[in-house]
Amino acid sequence: MKKVLLLCAFLTGSALAATPTLHGQTGTIPVLGGKVTVQATPTLRHLNAADARTVIVDEWGNPPEAADDVLGLLVPGGTTPGAQDSWAIVMTENRDGHVSDADAARTDYADLLRGMQDRVQEGNAERVKAGDEPITLVGWAEPPSYDAAQHKMIWAKELAFGTAGRGDHTLNYAVRVLSRDDVLELNAVGAASQLVQIRQVMQSVLPNVTFTAGHRYEDYSEGRRDRGSGGGRRGRQETRAAGPAAVPAQKGLDPHPGGPGPAVSHQAQRAVQAGHGACSRRCEWRAHPGPHAAPGHHPGRPAGHAAYRGRPGQPR
Numbered sequence: 463m464k465k466v467l468l469l470c471a472f473l474t475g476s477a478l479a480a481t482p483t484l485h486g487q488t489g490t491i492p493v494l495g496g497k498v499t500v501q502a503t504p505t506l507r508h509l510n511a512a513d514a515r516t517v518i519v520d521e522w523g524n525p526p527e528a529a530d531d532v533l534g535l536l537v538p539g540g541t542t543p544g545a546q547d548s549w550a551i552v553m554t555e556n557r558d559g560h561v562s563d564a565d566a567a568r569t570d571y572a573d574l575l576r577g578m579q580d581r582v583q584e585g586n587a588e589r590v591k592a593g594d595e596p597i598t599l600v601g602w603a604e605p606p607s608y609d610a611a612q613h614k615m616i617w618a619k620e621l622a623f624g625t626a627g628r629g630d631h632t633l634n635y636a637v638r639v640l641s642r643d644d645v646l647e648l649n650a651v652g653a654a655s656q657l658v659q660i661r662q663v664m665q666s667v668l669p670n671v672t673f674t675a676g677h678r679y680e681d682y683s684e685g686r687r688d689r690g691s692g693g694g695r696r697g698r699q700e701t702r703a704a705g706p707a708a709v710p711a712q713k714g715l716d717p718h719p720g721g722p723g724p725a726v727s728h729q730a731q732r733a734v735q736a737g738h739g740a741c742s743r744r745c746e747w748r749a750h751p752g753p754h755a756a757p758g759h760h761p762g763r764p765a766g767h768a769a770y771r772g773r774p775g776q777p778r
Contacts, residue, residue, distance in 0.1 A: 472497040483516065484513045486508065486539075487507060487508040488503055488507055488508070489502060489598055490766065491508045491510075491534075493534060493553065493646075495672060496676060497677045498646055498673055499672055499674060500553075500670065501532075501671075502670075504538050504539050506538055506539065506551075506648065507536070507537050507539055507541070508534055508536055508537075509536075509537060510534050510542050511529075511532060511534055513535070514533075514534050514552075515529035515532065518532060523532040530552055531555070533551070533553040535551065535552055536551040536553075536648075537550050538550070538663065549651060549652035549656065549660065551650045551664075552649045552650075553646065553647065553648055554647045554649075555645070555647065556638075556646075558577070561638075561640050561645060571605065575599075575601065575602060576653065579601075582597055583598075583599070585597075595624040596623075596624065598622040598623075599619060599620075600621060602617060602618065602619060602620070603618035603633055603635070604635070604657070605617065612639075612668060613640040613679040614637055614638065614639050614668055615636075615637070616664070617634055617635075617636055617679050619633070619636075620636045620654050621634060631653070632651065632652075632653065632717050633654045633657055635649070635661065635664055636648065636649050639671055639673070641677050641681075642671040642680055642681040646673070650663070650676070679700065
């Protein structure tokens, strides 16, 4: 059984083919009570939250709480059960509040990456002590970019698990869809060698995952009681220079990025950290446990920790 650090990794082949109780959906799929619509196709089918839980808990071997925040999965069609080249996209919601175009555009992602790398390295001592493999955040597989027309942030990270040079590196490809008062998270995990394939699929997903009228980015209003960067837990004027974003530690890793640096919006910073794993509530995602993982062991997850933590409203 494949294990995951968190809630996503390569799909254990096509759960749709292997598990008759799972029902892949196509067409226009409402998500978040109709706030979001997903255009699912035969080549990228949708699994609802209940089916996603079955995959995450029963197929991937995660504890039940691993699926608590999952809205659904997008599963590539034509995959083979147990295939090493299979993968899936996990959908979650980040309710930290509205992220402005200006915030997303001015974030110093090079500085943010250095902080992430430092924290991953610092967390490795506890990971090894817990009997897990160390992690190296190699760098951006695709540097962060912001599509102002679609209000979507895109980036990909390359990760190495265990000793250097052993096995394929893992790719974490993330898309964040900004809205009136929250962020929809799409996370695809595969081998680093699949970057081109996953990028193509994720680019095709962008126009097919949208917020509906009343919940779109353009519907945000300073005068309304929306969850904006000017209200809630964090003020608009907060920057990294004033201190790192408050996100809970998880899996034995310090969640905070590096020390003071150029001013970076907390909201945009947290949107990136939501997919960073070690710098948020989640661990870094890996593609496969690898041949050196002990049977039944979840590599990279300290004993006694759930594979995934967090509830709507908590920083991610």
